[in-house]
Amino acid sequence: MSPRLVDGFGRAITYLRVSVTDRCNLRCNYCMAGEVQFSPRQDVLSIEELEFLTSAFVACGIRKVRITGGEPLVRKGFMHLFEGLSRHLKSGALDELCVTTNGILLAKYAQGLADYGVRRVNVSLDTLDPVRFAEITSGGDVEAVLRGIEAARAAGLSIKLNAVAQKGYIERDAETLVQFAQDLGLDISFIETMPLGEVKSNCADHYLPLGDLRSLIARRWTLADTEETTGGPAHYARIEETGGRIGFITALSNCFCEGCNRLRLSATGALYTCLGHDEFTDLRSIIRQEGRAADLEDAIRLAITAKPRSHEFGSAPVREPALKRLMSALGG
Ligand code: SAM
Ligand code: SF4
Numbered sequence: 273m274s275p276r277l278v279d280g281f282g283r284a285i286t287y288l289r290v291s292v293t294d295r296c297n298l299r300c301n302y303c304m305a306g307e308v309q310f311s312p313r314q315d316v317l318s319i320e321e322l323e324f325l326t327s328a329f330v331a332c333g334i335r336k337v338r339i340t341g342g343e344p345l346v347r348k349g350f351m352h353l354f355e356g357l358s359r360h361l362k363s364g365a366l367d368e369l370c371v372t373t374n375g376i377l378l379a380k381y382a383q384g385l386a387d388y389g390v391r392r393v394n395v396s397l398d399t400l401d402p403v404r405f406a407e408i409t410s411g412g413d414v415e416a417v418l419r420g421i422e423a424a425r426a427a428g429l430s431i432k433l434n435a436v437a438q439k440g441y442i443e444r445d446a447e448t449l450v451q452f453a454q455d456l457g458l459d460i461s462f463i464e465t466m467p468l469g470e471v472k473s474n475c476a477d478h479y480l481p482l483g484d485l486r487s488l489i490a491r492r493w494t495l496a497d498t499e500e501t502t503g504g505p506a507h508y509a510r511i512e513e514t515g516g517r518i519g520f521i522t523a524l525s526n527c528f529c530e531g532c533n534r535l536r537l538s539a540t541g542a543l544y545t546c547l548g549h550d551e552f553t554d555l556r557s558i559i560r561q562e563g564r565a566a567d568l569e570d571a572i573r574l575a576i577t578a579k580p581r582s583h584e585f586g587s588a589p590v591r592e593p594a595l596k597r598l599m600s601a602l603g604g
Contacts, residue, residue: 276333277572279545279579286335287503287534290326291603292319292350294539296343298374299410300398301473302436302465303599306410311601315540317556319349323356325537325555328568330360334535336368336503338394340603342539345377354388361389368503372396372434372603376412378420386427392502393424396434399445400452408441410472425456432459432502432519438473439480446489454514461506461519466547467585469598476591481525489518503533529582535575536602543575544602548583550595 277285294310296303317325326337337357344350360366371385372394385393397417399405405414424431435442435449446462453460464482467475486495486509494512501508505528506519522528529546536544541556553575558564 277576279576281579281581283532283579285533285535285576285579286333287338288326288329288334288336289338289340289534289536289603290322291340291342291537291539291601292322292344292353293342293347294598294601295346296341296374296600297346297376298343298412299472300374300396300436301408301410302438302471302475302478305470305472308598308600311540315556317539317541319347319352319356321541321556321559322539323353324559325541325568326353326357327360329535329537329572330357330365332569332572335366336370337366338370338372338603340372342600342603343374343376344371344603345373345381347539351381351384351388354385354390358388368392370394373420374409374412375417375420377416379416379423382420382423382427382429386429390429392430392432394432394434395421395424396436397421397449398435398438398441400448401445404441404445408438421456421458431456432461434461434463436465437462437480437482437485438465438478440478442480442485443488446485447492450489450493450511450516450518453518454511454516457516459502459517459519461521463521463604464523464525466523466599467593468595469593470596471593471598474591475593479524482520482522483525486520505532523583524585527582532579535579538601543572545575545579546583547602547604548585548595549580550597551578551580 370392375395398408402414465475465479495509498508498510506521508517508519542552543555544552558567
């Protein structure tokens with residue numbers, strides 16, 4: 273099938289990430305500061321508005337939707353969104369509906385997600401060590417995440433672990449995390465820290481190019497590059513000893529924007545065509561203004577025409593964040 277949304281650089285746009293809240297039950301040091309200014313409630317889209325907007329993107333040609341946050345599983349009524357969007361899976365209009373979560377509440381919701389057609393879940397997990405987990409997340413309980421992973425497996429969901437590669441932390445945890453993923457037969461991806469917003473842990477202090485991390489992992493396992501993709505920005509390597517797969521999301525050291533197929537919708541209805549730029553299209557005001565719903569498709573197409581070629585984070589972080597916006601506003 274030929275792509276129906278194409279940007280000004282000829283890239284097919286097939287993937288929408290929808291943030292359903294900017295709130296979270298954790299405070300990861302690379303993502304948030306202690307005190308965060310969340311969006312005022314009246315600006316946040318209702319579940320019905322989120323479903324309406326997401327469905328408009330599907331009608332325009334989006335084939336994959338990822339629900340994210342903040343922490344999507346803390347959003348009241350979020351299951352109704354999955355219920356509503358599952359009709360696009362049934363009709364064949366959507367290939368995939370998936371979710372990114374910190375896993376804390378996953379044990380409670382894994383089966384329900386599977387029942388609504390979710391097949392893949394990304395779980396963020398930076399360490400298996402309870403003390404370091406609590407330190408990175410400001411008090412989170414790693415056992416809850418592990419119970420969430422078990423429940424997701426029991427529900428038949430395929431899981432990818434995502435770990436942010438923070439210098440000073442990940443060196444101690446990468447091997448254990450990779451081994452854990454191999455034992456359970458899960459994919460795992462490492463992500464370079466990106467300089468977004470005023471957070472607790474300055475990106476410049478904790479930036480580790482993933483080439484260095486790969487060398488560390490390669491002391492224990494033999495890694496072979498592969499062209500495989502799951503439709504996201506990761507470059508994958510196969511572990512020859514186990515047949516498992518490791519992804520490397522090199523936002524800074526090896527910019528992946530050339531093949532970008534993504535759009536991002538915030539919980540307040542702002543459409544961002546690039547994680548690394550401030551410009552957005554306000555879709556909330558379109559759907560909340562009487563008689564303007566017909567303008568929605570035009571606004572989406574116009575925004576896509578202006579999608580920037582690339583983020584401008586540079587190839588290594590400086591102390592000042594590249595953008596004021598936190599990662600939790602758009603969910604990665
Ligand atoms: N709360 C959910 C979670 O943690 O999976 C979803 C939202 S979270 C913002 C999405 C992903 O962004 C997580 O994998 C998280 O580790 C990652 N992330 C957050 N801040 C980041 C940063 N500054 N640089 C790189 N990745 C970051
Ligand atoms: Fe919350 Fe996810 Fe950000 Fe951690 S990375 S603070 S879990 S939104």
